[in-house]
Amino acid sequence: MRLSDLYLYPIKSSAPLETQMAMVEPRGLQHDRRWMVVDAENRFRTGRELPRLTLVRAQPVPTGLSLNAPGMPSLSVPFPQTDATVSVNVWKNEVAAKPAGAAAEAWLSEFLQQPARLVHMDAGVSRAISDPHSQAGDEVSFADAFPLLLISRAALDGLNARLAKPVSMLRFRPNLVVDGVAAHAEDGWKRIRIGEVEFEVAKACTRCVFTTVDPMSGERDPDGEPLRTLIGYRRTAGGVTFGQNLIPRSAGSVRVGDAVEVLA
Structure with missing residues (x-):
């Protein structure tokens, strides 16, 4: 095998x-699902509700992420440089995540055709199984x-x-x-x-x-x-x-x- x-x-x-x-x-795996899309109420959004999200290609880079999607310009998203967190929902869990900022929010909202924000889970956050x-x-x-x-x-x-x-x-x-x-x-x-x-x-x-x-x-x-x-x-x-x-x-x-x- x-x-x-x-x-x-x-x-x-x-x-x-x-x-x-x-x-x-x-x-x-390192870099796997360390970022997530949430709505205006900080509830997680996935391809179940937003099939177009599966077309967003995210490439980890030393400074954060590089985003690409059909018909969209490339966008560099730096790791959030703030101590401020927001409580986001993932099923029954509440997780302290850091907002990726206005540029990522505007880019995702345009591509997904509805309000959407990007948040990051850094090494300081622990979500228990x-x-x-x-x-x-x-x-x-x-x-x-x-x-x-x-x-x-x-x-x-x-x-x-x-x-x-x-x-x-x-x-x-x-x-x-x-x-x-x-x-x-x-x-x-x-x-x-x-x-x-x-x-x-x-x-x-x-x-x-x-x-x-x-x-x-x-x-x-x-x-x-x-x-x-x-x-x-x-x-x-x-x-x-x-x-x-x-x-x-x-x-x-x-x-x-x-x-x-x-x-x-």
Whole structure:
């Protein structure tokens, strides 16, 4: 088994950033989901409500982010240079985040066609994982619930064999894609090592309407796919699942091509 693909999403719900190597931090891959879009009431906004957000390409740079999107000029967004924070909502969590400023707000509002603000989670902020599968001290970025998401390549192949029109792995927004294993083998894993990093396999990822958004077009599938097909064979008592959520249990780097070892 090998790590075949590695992705970051610098802004929650933004376009995927494919990379060959990433550092693993307690809250997930370095640069992954450290920024987030919120509305005027500081509630988090995602591709579920704003499919066009998946077209925003955010590139981490030493000074902050570089933003690009179709029909928009590039924008450099510096890390917020202020101690002031705002309390933003992420599901049931309230997180102290720093506003990115008026330029980012104007740029995003124009592209998303509604009021939108950009906020940043810096190293001084800790958001605890709100799940019984976690341990004391476990933390997460602006991701929905867990630091990382892993999916086997064969799981996607099995889904696409059932679909009239195949979909990309990016419909499911994984961080880690594993090749050389049977479809959904990850459902039975408890602990794994990828390269030099160990991970706890915490919980299956429950899927929602976001899977129907095509990240290449920023539009929803008119037939509700692939969620409609997944409901037919991946529904459990806890919902429709596809992929596994991970919690890092050590630090280090992961690289495309790294061996994947099942420890338990």
